[in-house]
Amino acid sequence: MVLDADIKAQLEQYLQLLEGDVVLKVSAGTDAVSNDMLALADEIAGMSSRISVERTQLPRTPSFSVNRVGEDTGVTFAGVPLGHEFTSLVLALLQVSGRAPKVDQSVIDQIKGISGEYHFESFISLTCHNCPDVVQALNLMSILNPGITHTMIDGAAFKDEAESREVMAVPTVFLNREFFGSGRMTIEEILAKIGSGPDVSELTNKDPYDVLIVGGGPAGASAAIYAARKGIRTGIVAERFGGQVMDTLGIENFISVKYTEGPKLVASLEEHVKQYGVDVMKLQRAKRLEKKDLIEVELESGAVLKSKTVIISTGARWRNVGVPGEIEFKNKGVAYCPHCDGPLFTGKDVAVIGGGNSGVEAAIDLAGIVKHVTVLEFMPELKADAVLQKRLYSLPNVTVLKNVQTKEITGTDKVDGITCVDRETGSEHHIELQGVFVQIGLVPNTDWLADTVERTRFGEIVVDSHGATSIPGVFAAGDCTNSPYKQIVISMGSGATAALGAFDYLIRN
Ligand SMILES: Cc1cc2nc3c(=O)[nH]c(=O)nc-3n(C[C@H](O)[C@H](O)[C@H](O)COP(=O)(O)OP(=O)(O)OC[C@H]3O[C@@H](n4cnc5c(N)ncnc54)[C@H](O)[C@@H]3O)c2cc1C
16 A cells, blocks of 8 residues: 555545546556556555556656546656655646646636647656645646646656756756756746746736735735725735745744645635735736835836835845855755755765754754765854754764855866865865755845835845835835844734735825
8 A cells, every 4th residue: 555544535535526537547667666656556546436547658667647538638747746746646636537727717728828839847856845836837737738748757766867867956847858947936937937928018007006015925915915905906016926935844833823834825825815806916026116106116027016005025035155156056956945955965965054043954854865964154153043953963974064164166067065164274175065055044135126215234124113114105014124033923914014004104195
């Protein structure tokens, strides 16, 4: 039995939702992964009379495709989609059977309208929480459009192929064998990348808003709900709805919810925001803000949105270490997400730059997978909590270097080492390794504001107790502000404050 009893019970319920017959075509050999795959296919088929299994020969073995009877959909799983990819398998079964996907009709129409041949391959790891979104988006595209196919490839099961195609981060997507993109991508982002995005002129012609929120993380979502509940015209424009929460695995401090996961919380946030008829504009990046009669926000697409008030909630992003090699080898050995990319470094030597909580947590996590971890801390002591340090120092395959400055990440086509300088003696060391995880905190996404609103020397927007900035009518909330603590509930609280502040401003002006 491949599936445990709990998962099997859940799956049985989902399989009752199948709307048509599904054929699993399995290409299997005699290896262990093939045996697991065959066992999984048989187990699933044994749970529903709508599912049958056929043996076939596919370009990769072991792999299997999920098809309608008499019609190949182009959805293939190379490797056994358990772990984080189990949901992708369940959704593929349901959607191939004819069950409607939970995406906007406009997105479905966009996918169906794509012409041409698009053969996607996505390299994933079963422990990557960023991968299922990409796999599910590409699967849906291949189910809806006969010109599109998608193969999910488990990098651990196809290690040689992953290495020969220089995959060093997951998810990594290839389109028609060419590199397409890496990291989490929404279906809208994928569509925009293949030239099927929303029409920019539609944005320019929008009526002015009462409240326009720039940024769609927890702060922006909360501000949008609070504003829309006042019955005023509310818009939210964001590069990526969900913000950092999309990159978060487990969340255990979202008060009243004992445990949730980032993408799940983001899905609820989006559903909640849309319930109030908020105009959500995704995949749009603000590049300029100017106060005239109304406040204007210019987007990188060229469109200009107008509003009586604006709430800035553009959050923060991973801080770069800023040394030679970091940008050149990003996704070629330089990584930022240990949960996602750790498994690609199985049996290899890696470094973690940063000895705070996130760096030490990453090192502990990685030590269970990789051969050896070197932690590089700039200060004379680690900054992580004592309990984490104790655990770190108990691990046999971890070396901690304190008071060192990273000078360069070296390599030719991928990372082969790191050079650091001992800050006390000035001596330089080069460590041979294959991966570098950068874990040195966050930087606010406020560069686009230039000197329009007052910011601290760290770039954080200065706000008062009503969330108001130095420009009347412009408010700010969340991680992009000078709030001392950066957390989901804090961002949501400040989003609500900024929305109420904006409403108060509107009724007084
Ligand atoms: C790995 C990780 C784990 C975490 N774990 C937890 C946890 O367990 N619990 C917890 O409480 N907090 C956690 N946090 C912190 C928490 O995620 C943040 O505090 C919170 O997301 C901040 O919300 P925000 O809305 O202010 O900003 P963000 O979440 O950063 O959202 C910013 C939004 O603005 C958009 N944006 C940025 N620039 C522009 C632009 N120019 N134009 C348009 N849109 C733009 C982004 O696309 C995004 O939609 C974690 C953070 C990380 C990175």
